[in-house]
Amino acid sequence: MFSELIFELVREVGPRPPGSVAEKKAAYWIMHKFGEYTPEVKVEKFQTCPRALQNLIDFVVYSYLVSVFLYFIQPIFSLLLPLTSLLILYLTRFKGMEILDKFASKAESQNVIAIFKPVRENREARKLIFSGHHDSAYFMPLFQKKYLRFIPLIIKTAIFGIFSLIFISFFKFLVLEGFSFCNIKIFNYSIYDLLIYVPLVGLGSALFFKFNTVTNVPVIGANDNLSSIAVLIGLADALSRKKTEKTEIWLVSFGSEEPGLKGSRRFVKKHIDELRNSYLVNMEMVGKGDLIVLRAEKSVGAKHSSEAVKIVLEAAEKTNLKIKDSIIGFGDTDASSFTRKGLKATTVMGVNKNNIPFYAHTWEDKPENVEEKNLQETLKLCLSIIEVVEKRN
Numbered sequence: 001m002f003s004e005l006i007f008e009l010v011r012e013v014g015p016r017p018p019g020s021v022a023e024k025k026a027a028y029w030i031m032h033k034f035g036e037y038t039p040e041v042k043v044e045k046f047q048t049c050p051r052a053l054q055n056l057i058d059f060v061v062y063s064y065l066v067s068v069f070l071y072f073i074q075p076i077f078s079l080l081l082p083l084t085s086l087l088i089l090y091l092t093r094f095k096g097m098e099i100l101d102k103f104a105s106k107a108e109s110q111n112v113i114a115i116f117k118p119v120r121e122n123r124e125a126r127k128l129i130f131s132g133h134h135d136s137a138y139f140m141p142l143f144q145k146k147y148l149r150f151i152p153l154i155i156k157t158a159i160f161g162i163f164s165l166i167f168i169s170f171f172k173f174l175v176l177e178g179f180s181f182c183n184i185k186i187f188n189y190s191i192y193d194l195l196i197y198v199p200l201v202g203l204g205s206a207l208f209f210k211f212n213t214v215t216n217v218p219v220i221g222a223n224d225n226l227s228s229i230a231v232l233i234g235l236a237d238a239l240s241r242k243k244t245e246k247t248e249i250w251l252v253s254f255g256s257e258e259p260g261l262k263g264s265r266r267f268v269k270k271h272i273d274e275l276r277n278s279y280l281v282n283m284e285m286v287g288k289g290d291l292i293v294l295r296a297e298k299s300v301g302a303k304h305s306s307e308a309v310k311i312v313l314e315a316a317e318k319t320n321l322k323i324k325d326s327i328i329g330f331g332d333t334d335a336s337s338f339t340r341k342g343l344k345a346t347t348v349m350g351v352n353k354n355n356i357p358f359y360a361h362t363w364e365d366k367p368e369n370v371e372e373k374n375l376q377e378t379l380k381l382c383l384s385i386i387e388v389v390e391k392r393n
């Protein structure tokens with residue numbers, strides 16, 4: 001029973017926020033489990049920024065708040081500050097730059113790697129990597145089931161509000177600089193001063209988002225993402241009993257996924273030369289819902305390898321598992337660290353009918369809610385993926 005493994009880890013370690021002693025304990029727990037099946041196991045340490053995601057949200061929302069005040073003092077500042085914060089948001093989320101991390105507190109985190117060599121050992125052997133992450137997230141009240149469907153609206157309202165502030169500030173700045181043709185008035189009031197209510201509504205939305213996503217309390221993170229770790233241990237067991245012919249299998253449990261894929265980024269950076277001829281099948285929250293394979297992660301602009309997606313679909317078909325390829329509009333996964341560097345990667349994820357994973361970042365994310373059947377199916381899928389890749393070599 002795989003779900004037993006999740007209960008065991010949760011009993012022994014509990015919540016595992018990034019960079020914490022508990023996260024480290026979980027890494028070594030997984031290392032020992034892997035060690036029962038292969039002698040080639042290691043823990044790789046790296047520096048993480050535990051609250052990078054929270055810092056980013058705080059930074060964008062507070063600079064928005066300050067900018068609304070600055071509009072009444074000097075509109076050039078309410079133009080430049082939001083532009084800067086949106087640029088930082090874009091570079092961090094879409095380009096993987098860690099700009100704010102330079103000013104934030106750091107901690108140590110760990111990746112765990114287990115390697116299974118094929119029968120026909122060869123330095124050029126294709127690698128197939130399966131992965132998940134063992135850190136757990138901080139509680140996000142907004143991610144509770146009853147609020148989930150409002151998240152896109154809340155984010156869109158906030159972003160629209162910031163852009164409207166930039167727009168209004170720009171024209172107000174021109175007016176103050178003497179461009180009188182921009183000086184439109186309604187009942188003696190500047191149209192820009194009247195329109196300021198639009199960014200104020202957006203600001204309300206942004207503050208609501210911030211206060212309902214940034215907290216200090218870590219959740220258990222059973223589905224997110226010990227479900228995948230349980231499958232990795234199941235895979236280790238299977239691989240110890242039956243070696244592959246020519247594909248080298250790596251099982252990797254990343255640390256510090258939650259603050260912005262820190263573990264997988266460090267892993268790719270460190271191993272890039274060994275990963276040229278590889279596929280990554282990452283797993284996220286596979287313990288509940290229908291499995292999908294990701295073609296893209298829209299909110300970070302990652303477009304995954306169609307070859308990797310095809311392999312997963314082919315493997316699913318061979319085992320009569322129903323899997324759809326799909327795109328997620330919100331959130332990112334460790335596969336995007338690989339995709340960003342031109343490696344062939346994708347993620348398998350369990351979702352509800354609206355393409356949203358279950359329990360993420362909430363109190364409901366406990367071992368009791370992970371379904372054994374899901375874990376078994378995911379393992380079956382992974383074993384089938386190995387067969388498909390073996391035939392391709």
Ligand SMILES: [Zn+2]
Pocket residue numbers: 133224225257284285
């Ligand atoms: Zn996760």
